[in-house]
Amino acid sequence: MGIHYFIQGLFVLVGLLSVLAAICNWNWFFTAQNTQFIVRNVGRxxxxxxxxxxxxxxxxxxxxxxLSIQGTV
Structure with missing residues (x-):
């Protein structure tokens, strides 16, 4: 069951990184190769x-x- 918590934590951390990058307008994030498709098509x-x-x-x-796993335990 421990792997579930790791994956859930990873989702929260990556989501937080994405939100912080959007709020702070981090240049390193929006110039990365993986984000260039979105940036080029819709603008920064x-x-x-x-x-x-x-x-x-x-x-x-x-x-x-x-929360749903906590409810089933």
Whole structure:
């Protein structure tokens, strides 16, 4: 059961990283090769909104599954 907590924590941490990158407008994040597809197609401002939304969804997913596992134990 311990692997579930690790994966949920990873979701929350990666989501937090994405939200912080969007809020702080980190250049290293938005110039990375993996983010260039979104930045080129919609622009940096919309890419920041997109990654903030993705981050919130990832954190929400991690928290939701943490709470649902807590309810079954």
């Amino acid at each position: 401002k919309q890419a920041r909104w997109f990654y903030a939304l993705i981050g919130i969804l990832m954190m929400g997913t991690g928290i939701f599954f943490f």
